[in-house]
Amino acid sequence: NIPVGIIAVVVVLAGLPYVRSKASWRDIDFWGALTLAAGVVPLLIGLTITRDHAWTSPQVTGLLALAAVMLAAFVFVESRVEHPIVPLHLFKNSTFTVSMVVGFLTAFGMFGSILFTPLVFQGVLGISATNSGALITPMMFGLLGASTATGFAMRRIKNYRFLGTLGVAVMIFGMWLLSQVTPGTPEWHVVADLIVVGLGIGTTFPLYLTAVQVALPRQFMGVASSQIQFWRNLGGTVGSAILGAVLANRLPDYLTTRTAALHLPPQVIASLPKTGSANAILDPTLLAKLPAGFIQAIRLALSDTLHDIYIFAGAILVIALVSTVFLKEVPLTGAAAGRGFDAPPVEVEEEEREAVAR
Secondary structure, eight states, X not given: OHHHHHHHHHHHHHHSXXXXXXXXXXXXXXXXXXXXXXXXXXXXXXXXXXXXXXXTSHHHHHHHHHHHHHHHHHHHHHTTSSSOSSOGGGGGSHHHHHHHHHHHHHHHHHHHXXXXXXXXXXXXXXXXXXXXXXXXXXXXXXXXXXXXHHHHHHXXXXXXXXXXXXXXXXXXXXXXXXXXXXXXXOHHHHHHHHHHHHHHHHHHHHHHHHHHHHHSOGGGHHHXXXXXXXXXXHHXXXXXXXXXXXXXXXXXXXXXXXXXXXXXXXXXXXXXXXXXXXXHHTOHHHHTTSOHHHHHHHHHHHHHHHXXXXXXXXXXXXXXXXXXXXXXXXXXXXXXXXXXXXXXXXXXXXXXXXXXXX
């Protein structure tokens, strides 16, 4: 990643035009950033430790309570600072609100497919890590293809909000397909499932970004873009924590069930780590010492666990699916009656009044 990062830095320095701004460090919302971090960090830790702590344990409830208090403080701060990280008044715009909700939930589901797909290939199908990475790549082609096609289709379809509905529905179908994978599933079948998920993800990416940009005054275009990325990142982070907890909680139970049916000597069963960590269970050194039947039981247990994860992610996406139909379509041609990219700039006060009015 370092060489790629260096190339990106060079391209930005060489090609990104300098934009003069009157902003200063005094305009940075430090208190908002502080309270947001103080709320999100304990939230993620609290969700993550549920893999080895009960939901009602003092550790989990304490962290979640702290997160709730700090996130409430974040909302309080954002409602009073001049340049907030999250401008709360923008949520009065229904297009903005729906786009943020859908972005959060689809990112939740997207990370469900990306984060756990290596376990499908390596843990369930027994494919090497190198080949596993190569087999994930086609999903990105589906994403890019659908993203490009959606950009063209939006300007030609009046009710373009249903493109988002279709995209999320395709994602849900892809999640269901992935939930059906077993150790006997062909590799190409899983690759096809991932392409389906990529097509769904790619449909939603440009649609909601464009919808938000044209629904808000020009002054808020940068804010709109950053907000949808912010909520996507947050959804992916929360989704990773929750789905990781599902993995850690369900895998030991499925392992116990699958291995008990083998009636193996107790010392063989005892050699398996008593953990929900898939990495520990799939340790090559450990697998080399286990009989073939035991390894097959491990793969079946992983398949059962991943089934639950993909079904859970799909259920979250159902909420996103319902949310998509509430998107208020703003005409893209002319960008909402003169608020396009070529429209002359207007005063900030006027734009804020218009945003609140929406």
